[in-house]
Amino acid sequence: MVRLAFSLFLTLTLCNIIISAEDSLVAYTKLDQVPQSAKALWESYDPRVEPLDIKIHHEWKKDGVVSRLVTFKVGTFKATDARIAAYYCFPVNGKKNPAFVWSHGGGQRADRRRGHYFATQGFATVDINWLGRPLEVDLDPKNKWGTDWGKIDPSQGPNFYPKALRKGWKRDLRPDEYSVDPIISPRNSNWFMLTLAARRAITFLEQQPEVDATRLGFTGFSMGGTITSMTATDKRLKAVAPFVGGTGFLHENYPGMSSGSVIRNIGDLELYKNTVDPAAYWKDVKIPVMFITSSNDFHSGFHRIYRSMALLPHKNWRITGNMHANHGPGPEQWIMLNHWFKQHLAGDQLNIPVTAPSIFKIENDTARFTVTPAQQDRLTEVEIYYSYDPNCVTRFWKSAPAKKEGAKWKADIKVYPKLPLFTFALCRYKLAMPEPLERGNITSTFALNSNLRTHIPDDINLTVIAQLPKSGLVDDFKNGTKNWSSRDQHSIKTYKFQDPELDTNSSRKLALTFSLKKDQPLLLGLGAESKFLGGGRDLGSYYHGRRITGDGKTTIILTLADFKIRGGKKGKALEWSKISTFSIDLKDQKTKQRIKLTDTNAGQVLQRIELVK
Incomplete structure (x- = not known):
C-alpha cells in the first residue's frame, strides 16, 4: 500500500514537472x-x-x-x-x-x-x-x-x-x-x-x-x-x-x-x-x-x-x-x-464632443478649409493650421487666419503646384471646472483635433519650396508664443526654421531684440537641434549662451559660427535651413530665476527674432 502510494506520488510529481515544463507556445517549424x-x-x-x-x-x-x-x-x-x-x-x-x-x-x-x-x-x-x-x-x-x-x-x-x-x-x-x-x-x-x-x-x-x-x-x-x-x-x-x-x-x-x-x-x-x-x-x-x-x-x-x-x-x-x-x-x-x-469605463455622462467634421475644396490655386465643431456652447477657441512640408516630425504648422460664419470656421490657404498641403483645426473646449492631473498641474480646458485634410499631388517636387515667397521674420510675438511650445512654461521651442516661407539663406544673421532694464543682466541660452530631417541632413545639437545687458530696446546679432556643437564635439557648421527646433531660455542673473517666457508679459522682454541680411 505504501509502495502504491509512493508510486502514485512519484507519477503525479513527474506529471507536474512535465506540465510545468511545457511551453506556453508550440514552436512553428514549417512556413505553412x-x-x-x-x-x-x-x-x-x-x-x-x-x-x-x-x-x-x-x-x-x-x-x-x-x-x-x-x-x-x-x-x-x-x-x-x-x-x-x-x-x-x-x-x-x-x-x-x-x-x-x-x-x-x-x-x-x-x-x-x-x-x-x-x-x-x-x-x-x-x-x-x-x-x-x-x-x-x-x-x-x-x-x-x-x-x-x-x-x-x-x-x-x-x-x-x-x-x-x-x-x-x-x-x-x-x-x-x-x-x-x-x-x-x-x-x-x-x-x-x-x-x-x-x-x-x-x-x-x-x-x-x-x-x-x-x-x-x-x-x-x-x-x-x-x-x-x-x-x-x-x-x-x-x-x-x-x-x-x-x-x-x-x-x-x-x-x-x-x-x-x-x-x-x-x-x-x-x-x-x-x-x-x-x-x-x-x-x-x-x-x-x-x-x-x-x-x-x-x-x-x-x-x-x-x-x-x-x-x-x-x-x-x-x-x-x-x-x-x-x-x-x-x-x-x-x-x-x-x-x-x-x-x-466608469459610465459617466461626460458627453465628449465628436471629432469636428471638415470640408476641403481646392479651386484654382486656393484651398478652402471649413470646420464645424460640435458643442459650441463649451467651445473657447478654434485654431486652423496648415503646412506644405511632408516631414511630419519637423514641419512647422502655420496658423491660418480663420473667419467665423455662423457655426463654421473657414480659412483660405494658398496651393502651390507640386507641393503637398496638410490642414486641420484644433478645437479648444472649457471644462466644467479645473481638474488636477497626475503630476500636480491643473487644466481648465481640453483640446480635440478635427479631421486632417490633405492634398498630395502625384508629381511632388520639393525643390519648388525654393520658389516660394520668403520672409526673414521668425516671430514678433504679437500673438504671444502661439508658434512655440514649452514643457516647463519657462523655455520655449519652435519649428519655425522649417517653415518653407522663411528665408534661411546661410548668409543671413540672427537678430534677437529684447527690452532690457538697466542693472538687470540676463543670461541667454539658445538651442538649435538638427534632427529628424531625413535624407542625411541632420547635423546634431548646437547651442549659444551669453550674458546680455542694456537699458531699453537692445538687439544682438549672431552668426552661424556663434553656435557650437554640444559636448565639445567636432562636426559640421550649423545651417539655418537645417535647424529642426530652435529653443530659448532666459534667466535673471541676479535673482537666478528663470523668466517664464510663456507668460503674456514675457513679450515685453523678448520682442522680435529675425534672420536679417
Missing part, C-alpha cells in the same frame, strides 16, 4: 504553420488558460488607496517561466471598479505614483514593468521582485534590463537563440511577446476582487502606445487610449521623400505588415479609441494617426495633440485620458 494575419496570430492563444501565479511583494496604504508591487507569470518559454513585475493600485471603496492596464514607454518603467493618482480618480490599474528596470531599489536592492523574462528577452538591452540576453531591441521576425520560433515568424519580434504580456495583464485585472471585469481599458505611452494598438483587438476591452505610439504604415516614407520609414531588415516585410504593424490591428478594433499625441511626434506620425483611425470599422474615435511639440502631450491632452475612461 506561420499565421499570415494579425487575427490568425492571436486566435489560437488564450491568455486566460495558464495560472498567473500572482505574488504580492509589498503593499502601501495611503489616502484611501492601496498600492501593491506584484509579479505574475507571463508564460513558460524554452522550459523557463517568464514573470513580469507590476504595480497594482485601487481605491479602497468596497466597490468593483473600472480598471485599465498602463504600459510604459521605451527606457521607462512602471510608476507607483501614477497608479495612486488614477485610483483617486476611481480606477484600478495595473502598470506593467515590461522593460525590466529595477523598481523599489531601497526595499529590493537585488531586484528579486523584478521582471524576469527567463530565456527570452523582449527588452531593450542591458542598459535597462539587468538580465538582458540581447544587446538591444529586436523588432525583426528572424529567429535567434532567444526567440520562440526557429523560422521567420511574427512571434520572434519583441512586439509579439510584449503584447502577449499585455493580454496577460488584462487577465490579471479580471481576477482582482476590486475590479469590474466588464469595464476594462488599456493605455500606454510611446512603445506602450504601440502595445496598446496591438492589444486593442482583445474582446475583453471596452476602450483604449494610445499615447504617442500605435500608428500603422511605419514601413512607408513620407510623401515625396526618400525617408520616413523606420522598418528595415525586418526579415519579411509583407509578413510584418500583415501581423505586427498596428495597421493590421486597427481594422479589427471595435471599441472607442482616444489617440493622444503631439503635433510633431516622431513615434506617431501625424498623418499616420489619421490613416490608422480611418481603418476603424466605426467612427467613435478622437485625436488630441498639442501644437509645436514632439513626444510630450500637454495638460489639454492628458485630461482626455481621464475623460475617455470615465465616459467609456
Whole structure:
C-alpha cells in the first residue's frame, strides 16, 4: 500500500514537472504553420488558460488607496517561466471598479505614483514593468521582485534590463537563440511577446476582487502606445487610449521623400505588415479609441494617426495633440485620458464632443478649409493650421487666419503646384471646472483635433519650396508664443526654421531684440537641434549662451559660427535651413530665476527674432 502510494506520488510529481515544463507556445517549424494575419496570430492563444501565479511583494496604504508591487507569470518559454513585475493600485471603496492596464514607454518603467493618482480618480490599474528596470531599489536592492523574462528577452538591452540576453531591441521576425520560433515568424519580434504580456495583464485585472471585469481599458505611452494598438483587438476591452505610439504604415516614407520609414531588415516585410504593424490591428478594433499625441511626434506620425483611425470599422474615435511639440502631450491632452475612461469605463455622462467634421475644396490655386465643431456652447477657441512640408516630425504648422460664419470656421490657404498641403483645426473646449492631473498641474480646458485634410499631388517636387515667397521674420510675438511650445512654461521651442516661407539663406544673421532694464543682466541660452530631417541632413545639437545687458530696446546679432556643437564635439557648421527646433531660455542673473517666457508679459522682454541680411 505504501509502495502504491509512493508510486502514485512519484507519477503525479513527474506529471507536474512535465506540465510545468511545457511551453506556453508550440514552436512553428514549417512556413505553412506561420499565421499570415494579425487575427490568425492571436486566435489560437488564450491568455486566460495558464495560472498567473500572482505574488504580492509589498503593499502601501495611503489616502484611501492601496498600492501593491506584484509579479505574475507571463508564460513558460524554452522550459523557463517568464514573470513580469507590476504595480497594482485601487481605491479602497468596497466597490468593483473600472480598471485599465498602463504600459510604459521605451527606457521607462512602471510608476507607483501614477497608479495612486488614477485610483483617486476611481480606477484600478495595473502598470506593467515590461522593460525590466529595477523598481523599489531601497526595499529590493537585488531586484528579486523584478521582471524576469527567463530565456527570452523582449527588452531593450542591458542598459535597462539587468538580465538582458540581447544587446538591444529586436523588432525583426528572424529567429535567434532567444526567440520562440526557429523560422521567420511574427512571434520572434519583441512586439509579439510584449503584447502577449499585455493580454496577460488584462487577465490579471479580471481576477482582482476590486475590479469590474466588464469595464476594462488599456493605455500606454510611446512603445506602450504601440502595445496598446496591438492589444486593442482583445474582446475583453471596452476602450483604449494610445499615447504617442500605435500608428500603422511605419514601413512607408513620407510623401515625396526618400525617408520616413523606420522598418528595415525586418526579415519579411509583407509578413510584418500583415501581423505586427498596428495597421493590421486597427481594422479589427471595435471599441472607442482616444489617440493622444503631439503635433510633431516622431513615434506617431501625424498623418499616420489619421490613416490608422480611418481603418476603424466605426467612427467613435478622437485625436488630441498639442501644437509645436514632439513626444510630450500637454495638460489639454492628458485630461482626455481621464475623460475617455470615465465616459467609456466608469459610465459617466461626460458627453465628449465628436471629432469636428471638415470640408476641403481646392479651386484654382486656393484651398478652402471649413470646420464645424460640435458643442459650441463649451467651445473657447478654434485654431486652423496648415503646412506644405511632408516631414511630419519637423514641419512647422502655420496658423491660418480663420473667419467665423455662423457655426463654421473657414480659412483660405494658398496651393502651390507640386507641393503637398496638410490642414486641420484644433478645437479648444472649457471644462466644467479645473481638474488636477497626475503630476500636480491643473487644466481648465481640453483640446480635440478635427479631421486632417490633405492634398498630395502625384508629381511632388520639393525643390519648388525654393520658389516660394520668403520672409526673414521668425516671430514678433504679437500673438504671444502661439508658434512655440514649452514643457516647463519657462523655455520655449519652435519649428519655425522649417517653415518653407522663411528665408534661411546661410548668409543671413540672427537678430534677437529684447527690452532690457538697466542693472538687470540676463543670461541667454539658445538651442538649435538638427534632427529628424531625413535624407542625411541632420547635423546634431548646437547651442549659444551669453550674458546680455542694456537699458531699453537692445538687439544682438549672431552668426552661424556663434553656435557650437554640444559636448565639445567636432562636426559640421550649423545651417539655418537645417535647424529642426530652435529653443530659448532666459534667466535673471541676479535673482537666478528663470523668466517664464510663456507668460503674456514675457513679450515685453523678448520682442522680435529675425534672420536679417
